[in-house]
Amino acid sequence: MQDIKKALTARADAVEARLDALLPPISTPEGEVVEAMRYSALGGGKRLRPFLVMETAALFDVEDDYALEVAAALEMVHCYSLVHDDLPAMDDSDLRRGRETVHKKWDDATAILAGDGLLTEAFGVLADSKTHPDAEVRLKLITGLAAAAGSAGMVGGQMIDLSPNRANLDLKGITRLQDLKTGALICYACEAGAILGKATSEELKALRLYAKDIGLAFQIVDDLLDHEGTPEETGKPTGVDFDAGKATFVGQLGLNAARAKAEELICSAKSRLDIFAGKAQLLRDTATFVLERRS
Amino acid sequence: MQDIKKALTARADAVEARLDALLPPISTPEGEVVEAMRYSALGGGKRLRPFLVMETAALFDVEDDYALEVAAALEMVHCYSLVHDDLPAMDDSDLRRGRETVHKKWDDATAILAGDGLLTEAFGVLADSKTHPDAEVRLKLITGLAAAAGSAGMVGGQMIDLSPNRANLDLKGITRLQDLKTGALICYACEAGAILGKATSEELKALRLYAKDIGLAFQIVDDLLDHEGTPEETGKPTGVDFDAGKATFVGQLGLNAARAKAEELICSAKSRLDIFAGKAQLLRDTATFVLERRS
Numbered sequence: 001m002q003d004i005k006k007a008l009t010a011r012a013d014a015v016e017a018r019l020d021a022l023l024p025p026i027s028t029p030e031g032e033v034v035e036a037m038r039y040s041a042l043g044g045g046k047r048l049r050p051f052l053v054m055e056t057a058a059l060f061d062v063e064d065d066y067a068l069e070v071a072a073a074l075e076m077v078h079c080y081s082l083v084h085d086d087l088p089a090m091d092d093s094d095l096r097r098g099r100e101t102v103h104k105k106w107d108d109a110t111a112i113l114a115g116d117g118l119l120t121e122a123f124g125v126l127a128d129s130k131t132h133p134d135a136e137v138r139l140k141l142i143t144g145l146a147a148a149a150g151s152a153g154m155v156g157g158q159m160i161d162l163s164p165n166r167a168n169l170d171l172k173g174i175t176r177l178q179d180l181k182t183g184a185l186i187c188y189a190c191e192a193g194a195i196l197g198k199a200t201s202e203e204l205k206a207l208r209l210y211a212k213d214i215g216l217a218f219q220i221v222d223d224l225l226d227h228e229g230t231p232e233e234t235g236k237p238t239g240v241d242f243d244a245g246k247a248t249f250v251g252q253l254g255l256n257a258a259r260a261k262a263e264e265l266i267c268s269a270k271s272r273l274d275i276f277a278g279k280a281q282l283l284r285d286t287a288t289f290v291l292e293r294r295s
Numbered sequence: 296m297q298d299i300k301k302a303l304t305a306r307a308d309a310v311e312a313r314l315d316a317l318l319p320p321i322s323t324p325e326g327e328v329v330e331a332m333r334y335s336a337l338g339g340g341k342r343l344r345p346f347l348v349m350e351t352a353a354l355f356d357v358e359d360d361y362a363l364e365v366a367a368a369l370e371m372v373h374c375y376s377l378v379h380d381d382l383p384a385m386d387d388s389d390l391r392r393g394r395e396t397v398h399k400k401w402d403d404a405t406a407i408l409a410g411d412g413l414l415t416e417a418f419g420v421l422a423d424s425k426t427h428p429d430a431e432v433r434l435k436l437i438t439g440l441a442a443a444a445g446s447a448g449m450v451g452g453q454m455i456d457l458s459p460n461r462a463n464l465d466l467k468g469i470t471r472l473q474d475l476k477t478g479a480l481i482c483y484a485c486e487a488g489a490i491l492g493k494a495t496s497e498e499l500k501a502l503r504l505y506a507k508d509i510g511l512a513f514q515i516v517d518d519l520l521d522h523e524g525t526p527e528e529t530g531k532p533t534g535v536d537f538d539a540g541k542a543t544f545v546g547q548l549g550l551n552a553a554r555a556k557a558e559e560l561i562c563s564a565k566s567r568l569d570i571f572a573g574k575a576q577l578l579r580d581t582a583t584f585v586l587e588r589r590s
Contacts, residue, residue: 024446033454034446084411089403108384109457112407116379116414117446123418124441127434135430139422142437146419151319151329151412159328162404 004285012047018072036114041079052189060197069131073122080118148188157181169247183215213269220262223248299580307342313367331409336374347484355492364426368417375413443483452476464542478510508564515557518543
């Protein structure tokens with residue numbers, strides 16, 4: 001676990017620096033929205049999705065400079081989704097990564113616009129020739145991101161999460177919800193590395209299955225942390241989903257079976273990487289990290 | 296004016312049909328967000344921006360099928376901006392195009408997500424090979440849209456519009472606000488036609504200046520309609536900006552000078568098109584339409 005934590009931190013620092021350079025500076029009359037964009041995107045965090053982009057790209061010896069652009073763009077999309085999801089009209093969260101959420105620090109309008117700005121900027125970054133010299137690669141990255149983040153992906157998942165039926169979802173329903181809400185972007189992270197690396201269809205498939213497994217495990221662990229963690233550990237309120245009467249993996253399966261399911265998924269995720277042999281060791285460690293994380 | 300109205304209607308019908316085909320169908324558990332996306336994007340409207348894409352593309356004999364994709368993508372972005380701007384946290388409007396706004400018909404969360412979904416979908420459409428066979432053209436379209444719609448464009452303009460200093464803007468400040476909030480997408484509409492048509496830099500410059508002129512005139516006419524129009528004519532509440540104490544062109548210049556300024560801009564816009572000679576007649580008529588419209 002030490003190695004993977006070190007690797008995560010190193011990649012996270014690189015992503016933070018790149019986001020800082022890519023996001024517009026605060027110097028204009030409309031600076032407030034830029035300030036809010038920067039606040040939410042530069043607020044630290046595990047940077048798990050960027051890490052997955054960079055490590056899957058590394059499987060194919062893609063230059064880090066290319067992968068870093070995609071990693072930063074994807075993190076912008078992830079951060080936009082957090083800013084919008086935290087709004088009072090949605091999950092109504094005051095705390096994120098141990099700090100005030102954007103609408104608490106500014107207001108709802110600024111949070112909506114900052115999210116809009118981050119989402120828009122992400123596509124601009126992917127279209128830039130710095131992201132990859134091959135135009136077709138950039139277009140595939142854009143197509144994939146639009147699919148993963150849109151109404152058939154993340155946005156659709158959040159919609160289900162807010163629907164009146166949310167409380168009564170069965171295990172299949174919760175799984176589908178999480179596949180869209182969290183899974184789609186995690187899956188895209190691994191796909192993006194494969195696109196950058198011009199992977200074979202077999203390699204792409206392996207990475208997709210790996211991503212699907214860790215994405216679901218990630219969410220089950222989130223549910224476990226919501227039950228067992230503390231706000232100090234997680235940097236956000238705990239017990240929220242449980243209190244809101246939302247159907248969760250833990251609620252459906254119980255604590256022990258939920259943990260067993262997460263372990264099984266992580267085991268499966270690692271086996272997906274067999275075709276990459278030793279080169280995928282950090283991705284296997286990432287799977288372990290997803291299981292054992294406390295925040 | 297009859298010809299331009301007929302042309303606008305014909306193009307608007309084509310855009311409506313294309314949007315209908317491009318937007319996802321309503322058939323999934325997350326269907327509500329898709330329904331809201333379709334409601335806002337298929338709600339009619341002048342479709343001025345799509346029209347400008349198609350008519351500027353026509354200057355270069357671009358196939359209508361290509362221009363239509365860009366027109367639909369741009370209209371998705373325009374509609375997303377309306378859905379978000381209408382939210383209670385922003386302009387708090389109940390009426391749009393003579394119908395309930397999305398957050399009134401559904402709720403704030405659905406409106407936020409529907410906007411997010413439309414914005415995301417737009418980039419997916421532009422990246423699709425149906426939009427243009429040349430990958431570099433599609434990437435230029437995406438880069439341009441991200442710049443026009445983001446924090447240095449439309450989103451930045453809306454931020455200024457909501458800022459505490461909004462009431463006290465002088466003429467220069469209002470002009471800059473409108474250049475970003477409304478002008479950026481109108482300018483992009485004309486740029487997009489030029490990108491599709493692989494215009495020379497001189498042609499691109501001419502179209503940009505034309506767009507800048509009609510964009511500003513469009514906003515001055517909006518202010519005039521806010522003062523002189525009725526909700527029946529405009530399909531939205533009138534007197535709103537005036538009542539909100541916002542600095543407007545009419546407030547700064549007075550009714551007569553504001554109208555004169557709009558006329559002057561339209562005259563200037565037409566002269567920008569000289570290099571296209573007779574081929575640009577519909578675009579000249581569009582400028583007249585922008586001035587004389589009552590909604």
